[in-house]
Amino acid sequence: MFINFWYSACLSDELTEAPMKQRMLGQDFVLFRDSDGVARCLSDVCVHRGASLGEGKIKGDCVECPYHGWQFNGEGQCTKIPSLGPDANIPPRAKVDSYPVQEKYGLVHVFLGDLPESERPPIMEIEEWGQEGWAHTHQVFVWDIDYKRSIENGLDNAHNEFVHPTHGFGGERDDYQLPHLNVTVDPWGTHIRGLREAPPLKEEKMRAASKREDNAVIEGATGHHGVSCVWTHIHPTETMFIHQYLFETPVDLDRTRLYLLNMRNFLIDPSDDARMMERNAIVANQDRDVLQNLRPVITPETNLHEVFVEHDRCVARYREWLKEWQGKGWRIDVEALKAQDKNTAFAIPSPGRRTSKSWVLDSVPLMAAEKAVQAAAE
Numbered sequence: 001m002f003i004n005f006w007y008s009a010c011l012s013d014e015l016t017e018a019p020m021k022q023r024m025l026g027q028d029f030v031l032f033r034d035s036d037g038v039a040r041c042l043s044d045v046c047v048h049r050g051a052s053l054g055e056g057k058i059k060g061d062c063v064e065c066p067y068h069g070w071q072f073n074g075e076g077q078c079t080k081i082p083s084l085g086p087d088a089n090i091p092p093r094a095k096v097d098s099y100p101v102q103e104k105y106g107l108v109h110v111f112l113g114d115l116p117e118s119e120r121p122p123i124m125e126i127e128e129w130g131q132e133g134w135a136h137t138h139q140v141f142v143w144d145i146d147y148k149r150s151i152e153n154g155l156d157n158a159h160n161e162f163v164h165p166t167h168g169f170g171g172e173r174d175d176y177q178l179p180h181l182n183v184t185v186d187p188w189g190t191h192i193r194g195l196r197e198a199p200p201l202k203e204e205k206m207r208a209a210s211k212r213e214d215n216a217v218i219e220g221a222t223g224h225h226g227v228s229c230v231w232t233h234i235h236p237t238e239t240m241f242i243h244q245y246l247f248e249t250p251v252d253l254d255r256t257r258l259y260l261l262n263m264r265n266f267l268i269d270p271s272d273d274a275r276m277m278e279r280n281a282i283v284a285n286q287d288r289d290v291l292q293n294l295r296p297v298i299t300p301e302t303n304l305h306e307v308f309v310e311h312d313r314c315v316a317r318y319r320e321w322l323k324e325w326q327g328k329g330w331r332i333d334v335e336a337l338k339a340q341d342k343n344t345a346f347a348i349p350s351p352g353r354r355t356s357k358s359w360v361l362d363s364v365p366l367m368a369a370e371k372a373v374q375a376a377a378e
Contacts, residue, residue: 001025001250001332002227002325003348003366004113006123008247008259011138012106015039019063021054025112025332026252027348027364029099030054034061040074041110043097043347047078047360050345053096072096076352093358097350105129105261106138107247113330114349121188124225126245128263135268137277139260141284145291147228147248147256148299148322153287154222154230154246155314157181157194163286166279183313190317191223191231224318227325241265244280253334254297260284329369336365 002025009022009031019032021044028044030053042063044054051067058064062071062079071080076098078090100111102123109123128134143150153159158178160167181194197217222232228249234242243263250256262280299319300306308316325331337346349363 001253001334002322002330003332003364004111004115004325004328004330005121005226005228006102006109006111007228007249008107008257009041009110009249010108011140011259012039012103012108015108017058019054019056019058021052023251024110024249025348025364026250026334026337027346028052028054029110030056030063031101031108031110032058032063034074036061038074039101039103039108041099041101041108042072042074042076043350043361045096045345045347045361046070046072047094047096070094074098076350093360095352095359097347097359097361098352099348099350105245106136107259107261109247111351112348114351114353116351116354121226124229124231124245124247126243126261126263128243128265133268134263134265135270135273136264137262137273137280139262139277139280139284141258141260141288142251143256143258143288143292144254145256145288145294146254146298147250149291149294149297150246150248150256150258150287151224151228151230152299152315152318153291154232155190155192155224155318156312157192157220157222157314158311159290163290164283166283178311181311181313183317185317186223188226189224190314190321191221192314193219193221223314224321227322239265258284326367327369329366331367333365333367340365 007024009024009029010020014020015031015033019030022029022031029041030044031039031041033039042053044052046053046065046067048065048070049067051065053063053065053072056064056066059071062073064071069082070078073079076096078094081088081090102109104123105126111120161176179194181192183190183192219235220233222230224230230246232244241264245261247259248256260280262276264276303316303319345361346364347361353359353363
């Protein structure tokens with residue numbers, strides 16, 4: 001798991017008047033809206049006696065600890081200690097980590113890391129969001145998988161023929177072969193574009209929308225953005241577009257929460273949303289069933305224990321990105337964390353740690369840059 005990326009914490013509609021406790025990167029956080037409705041995210045551990053702020057209440061612009069009533073504002077500063085009275089001097093160390101939040105695309109995104117704003121990667125872009133002629137749906141899945149395995153699955157164009165009956169010919173064609181794929185790299189990811197033959201859509205209404213009854217060569221593109229986001233563009237015809245965006249948030253090392261945002265430019269009436277969501281869920285669960293049975297469960301540290309061919313080039317490049325981000329010292333040292341998590345509370349380091357000192361909770365242990373590079377090379 002890696003710090004210094006944006007992670008989707010919840011749907012915007014889920015964050016209401018009560019605090020929400022969410023687990024991400026193996027740590028607990030509390031999300032809430034202040035009196036202006038602005039989404040906030042703090043480390044969940046109260047620095048007084050270790051209570052869960054997510055179990056507390058919202059008081060104005062603050063979340064109140066359920067144990068002793070200490071109140072913390074959206075910046076993570078303690079503003080009230082009831083036992084000391086209304087004119088108390090608040091100790092400078094009475095603060096918790098506060099994380100940058102952005103609401104985009106109907107999701108609450110949280111930057112979990114300490115990079116200054118100018119150095120942070122952007123949130124995955126959805127150009128067609130809000131444009132006329134497009135409809136969207138949100139779906140949330142929680143799977144017992146390593147998120148990196150899921151990202152690699154999204155970059156794997158060859159699995160569609162065998163995992164998804166609606167995407168190919170079920171592996172029954174002796175002449176099946178994927179064409180050459182063009183692999184390109186941008187500042188935060190890798191993507192591929194190519195053509196493949198596909199059968200007509202099985203559902204009558206979908207076939208009518210595509211205006212084709214026969215096999216066709218369709219255009220597709222997919223890529224990842226950062227460590228845990230993947231996008232897929234499927235164009236069954238020159239005018240029928242399905243654009244999918246997966247914002248994946250590791251809950252723990254082997255548990256992932258996936259936010260699927262599906263965009264379409266056909267059948268855009270809200271009455272068709274349920275049909276599209278049902279279809280998306282079927283396809284997603286087909287991926288889940290394969291991913292939950294992969295061994296090893298976690299993406300291997302080396303490619304030597306797997307056989308790669310041409311159409312795995314995008315997956316291989318994603319793993320190279322992981323090594324680069326490891327080399328920056330952004331990878332959480334999970335083994336060190338496991339060894340201490342019973343008697344030590346940690347926090348993902350926030351940007352505030354770059355500008356102030358005297359933090360009560362230790363930062364999660366991170367693999368030193370040279371240690372990460374060595375581990376990736378072994």
